[in-house]
Amino acid sequence: MTTVALKPATMAQALTRALRDAMADDPSVHVMGEDVGTLGGVFRVTDGLAKEFGEDRCTDTPLAEAGILGTAVGMAMYGLRPVVEMQFDAFAYPAFEQLISHVARMRNRTRGTMPLPITIRVPYGGGIGGVEHHSDSSEAYYMATPGLHVVTPATVADAYGLLRASIASDDPVVFLEPKRLYWSKDSWNPEDPQSVEPIGRAVVRRSGRSATLITYGPSVPVCLEAAEAAREEGWDLEVVDLRSLVPFDDETVCASVRRTGRAVVVHESGGFGGPGGEIAARVTERCFHHLEAPVLRVAGFDIPYPPPMLERHHLPGVDRILDAVGRLQWEAES
Amino acid sequence: MTVMEQRGAYRPSPPPAWQPRTDPAPLLPDAEPYRVLGTEAAAKADPGLLRRLYAELVRGRRYNTQATALTKQGRLAVYPSSTGQEACEVAAALALEERDWLFPSYRDTLAAVARGVDPVQALTLLRGDWHTGYDPREHRVAPLCTPLATQLPHAVGLAHAARLKGDDVVALALVGDGGTSEGDFHEALNFAAVWQAPVVFLVQNNGFAISVPLAKQTAAPSLAHKAVGYGMPGRLVDGNDAAAVHEVLTDAVRHARAGGGPTLIEAITYRIDAHTNADDATRYRGDSEVETWRGHDPIALLEHELTERGLLDEAGKQAAMDAAEAMAADLRERMNQDPRLDPRDLFAQVYAEPTQQLREQQAQLQAELDAESEGSHR
Numbered sequence: 138m139t140t141v142a143l144k145p146a147t148m149a150q151a152l153t154r155a156l157r158d159a160m161a162d163d164p165s166v167h168v169m170g171e172d173v174g175t176l177g178g179v180f181r182v183t184d185g186l187a188k189e190f191g192e193d194r195c196t197d198t199p200l201a202e203a204g205i206l207g208t209a210v211g212m213a214m215y216g217l218r219p220v221v222e223m224q225f226d227a228f229a230y231p232a233f234e235q236l237i238s239h240v241a242r243m244r245n246r247t248r249g250t251m252p253l254p255i256t257i258r259v260p261y262g263g264g265i266g267g268v269e270h271h272s273d274s275s276e277a278y279y280m281a282t283p284g285l286h287v288v289t290p291a292t293v294a295d296a297y298g299l300l301r302a303s304i305a306s307d308d309p310v311v312f313l314e315p316k317r318l319y320w321s322k323d324s325w326n327p328e329d330p331q332s333v334e335p336i337g338r339a340v341v342r343r344s345g346r347s348a349t350l351i352t353y354g355p356s357v358p359v360c361l362e363a364a365e366a367a368r369e370e371g372w373d374l375e376v377v378d379l380r381s382l383v384p385f386d387d388e389t390v391c392a393s394v395r396r397t398g399r400a401v402v403v404h405e406s407g408g409f410g411g412p413g414g415e416i417a418a419r420v421t422e423r424c425f426h427h428l429e430a431p432v433l434r435v436a437g438f439d440i441p442y443p444p445p446m447l448e449r450h451h452l453p454g455v456d457r458i459l460d461a462v463g464r465l466q467w468e469a470e471s
Numbered sequence: 472m473t474v475m476e477q478r479g480a481y482r483p484s485p486p487p488a489w490q491p492r493t494d495p496a497p498l499l500p501d502a503e504p505y506r507v508l509g510t511e512a513a514a515k516a517d518p519g520l521l522r523r524l525y526a527e528l529v530r531g532r533r534y535n536t537q538a539t540a541l542t543k544q545g546r547l548a549v550y551p552s553s554t555g556q557e558a559c560e561v562a563a564a565l566a567l568e569e570r571d572w573l574f575p576s577y578r579d580t581l582a583a584v585a586r587g588v589d590p591v592q593a594l595t596l597l598r599g600d601w602h603t604g605y606d607p608r609e610h611r612v613a614p615l616c617t618p619l620a621t622q623l624p625h626a627v628g629l630a631h632a633a634r635l636k637g638d639d640v641v642a643l644a645l646v647g648d649g650g651t652s653e654g655d656f657h658e659a660l661n662f663a664a665v666w667q668a669p670v671v672f673l674v675q676n677n678g679f680a681i682s683v684p685l686a687k688q689t690a691a692p693s694l695a696h697k698a699v700g701y702g703m704p705g706r707l708v709d710g711n712d713a714a715a716v717h718e719v720l721t722d723a724v725r726h727a728r729a730g731g732g733p734t735l736i737e738a739i740t741y742r743i744d745a746h747t748n749a750d751d752a753t754r755y756r757g758d759s760e761v762e763t764w765r766g767h768d769p770i771a772l773l774e775h776e777l778t779e780r781g782l783l784d785e786a787g788k789q790a791a792m793d794a795a796e797a798m799a800a801d802l803r804e805r806m807n808q809d810p811r812l813d814p815r816d817l818f819a820q821v822y823a824e825p826t827q828q829l830r831e832q833q834a835q836l837q838a839e840l841d842a843e844s845e846g847s848h849r
Contacts, residue, residue: 167635193635198662199658199661199662199665201658201661201662203624203654203655203658204624204627204655204658204659204661204662206624207621207623207624207625207627207628207655207658207659208624208625208627208628208631208659208662209628210624210625210628211624211625211626211627211628211629211630211631211632211642212628212629212631212632213628214607214613214625214628214629214632215628215629215632215633215636215640216632216636217632217635231654234618234621234655235621235624235655238618238621239618239621239625242602243614244820244821244822244823245602245819245820245821246601246602246603246614247602247603247606247607247614247820248601248603248606248816248819248820249819249820250606250607250608251607251608251614252823283821284821284822286822306823307823308822308823337826383826384822384826384827384828385826385827385828387827387828388827
């Protein structure tokens with residue numbers, strides 16, 4: 138293995154490297170899905186894996202998501218560690234019965250005798266101009282299913298570290314990859330052993346004193362941009378990147394909100410029944426006496442995902458975030 | 472050259488040669504379900520195997536009647552009986568080697584028991600004190616599967632994984648006629664054929680999906696014919712002829728083990744009892760149909776064959792019945808003991824390590840339990 142110095146890499150490259158390293162370290166890791174072999178995946182995340190490890194380790198499956206995940210269950214039952222690719226968020230729905238009725242509960246229903254170490258990679262979210270069925274934020278469905286971990290990276294380093302941790306986990310992990318961050322670049326050293334991140338720990342991406350933006354995945358860079366813009370308004374915003382929706386890191390989130398006294402949850406997923414409602418409730422239950430204002434949500438509208446030429450109106454942007462921050466009852470302070 | 476000039480130069484030519492990717496003829500099932508008992512093939516059957524099948528059938532029937540009785544006594548929440556289908560259940564278990572895997576549906580507790588799963592542990596799901604009552608790895612029996620046909624892709628994946636690891640393990644998946652309408656049936660068979668996975672699919676066509684007859688389920692010539700569309704052989708067998716089911720299954724398992732790929736087998740049988748004890752079969756079928764099938768009973772068929780050939784006498788029958796009664800008595804006695812319930816188990820094994828949220832909820836439950844026991848001691 139050659140040593141790679143810190144240099145710019147994309148999130149997609151970091152994901153590829155994570156898959157490659159996991160496959161090299163553990164012969165039981167198998168990658169499978171639609172177009173993941175010869176083509177290297179429609180986003181090229183599995184590029185080169187079939188060539189390096191053979192088609193038995195990186196397999197082009199028939200085009201059938203329930204079959205892909207269902208056979209992965211059987212492979213995991215026999216001791217393999219499948220990494221399944223769902224080609225797009227909305228293409229994962231046919232696999233939901235396998236996911237909910239088997240993947241999520243096999244450990245529990247067998248009293249731990251049959252854990253299923255399956256990683257399900259799902260490119261998710263909008264902002265890439267995708268036509269219908271290519272831009273859904275489906276995380277609330279996964280969060281509502283006990284037995285699954287739900288992980289989503291926002292940085293290049295996390296993409297590597299969290300995917301390695303997900304594949305190493307003995308529990309099933311839904312690994313949500315923010316499509317519009319696939320080509321985001323960052324300086325990153327894949328040889329740093331500390332880059333394998335534990336699942337379930339949020340991280341403060343930007344420290345601030347005025348209010349906390351609680352977010353994850355594709356909305357993290359948007360929140361960081363909003364935090365910069367907020368300085369003009371005199372607000373010093375903290376940005377918490379959840380990284381893992383399940384398990385949820387109450388500790389890091391609440392510590393931040395207790396410091397700032399105000400919070401806005403930001404995500405692309407619809408607000409009604411979305412992750413933000415759960416997060417706002419958790420924060421309110423735990424930090425009520427520290428709060429100067431109700432916890433607000435900035436989310437996608439409660440509509441079917443819009444056509445690409447209209448999606449910018451749907452996605453939470455800097456202005457909508459700043460507008461919400463402006464409604465955090467600052468009057469009481471002056 | 473302009474587009475119009477290109478068009479002018481266009482010379483029609485035939486498309487690349489086409490031919491079917493597989494010859495469909497060898498994949499087609501026979502015109503009639505395969506039978507052994509009462510035919511010339513019976514003479515070739517191994518007497519020891521026939522006697523073993525008989526003992527297992529008698530035991531299996533008794534297991535069904537005992538489990539049904541336990542529902543009436545409130546000891547089982549529900550029991551989907553396989554009475555009338557014992558030949559399929561027993562042959563499925565006996566056709567496999569130790570190292571092979573069985574993937575049962577919820578109606579296949581008997582197959583699990585015939586493979587060696589403890590009868591009480593096999594009934595845990597239906598008693599309701601836990602979901603899967605046995606360690607699937609102990610006898611290589613996957614959990615009894617309730618969502619229809621969803622266990623079939625598991626069987627394919629396991630068989631595929633075994634082959635990748637170089638193990639000559641075969642998976643046998645059980646499904647009913649209703650299950651063949653599910654998408655997972657289609658996807659499993661397709662994956663199995665594409666991967667040439669060492670897996671065998673046994674469809675027990677017992678005539679009904681709860682109340683819906685096969686005619687409303689499919690327009691296929693037979694369920695076995697569906698195999699051809701996937702590029703695997705389809706076999707039709709008399710599902711009440713234990714010797715025939717065993718032979719067809721054994722052939723398919725051997726074929727799969729040798730690298731020949733999957734087989735779809737349709738066993739024609741009949742569900743003598745209602746769907747479960749909670750069902751009323753008189754709403755959708757007549758007694759005469761049931762009576763007709765009682766005349767083609769799997770135990771009676773085999774008993775007749777064995778008696779005709781002098782392989783079974785009254786003492787032999789009595790011995791089989793005594794063994795079945797002993798099993799039933801043991802099952803009754805153990806099922807009449809209250810199961811051990813610990814509410815704290817609810818939080819065990821949701822994840823490898825409980826999340827902080829689950830730890831908090833577990834503490835809440837513990838406080839409720841403590842308050843309950845304090846109240847009961849007052």
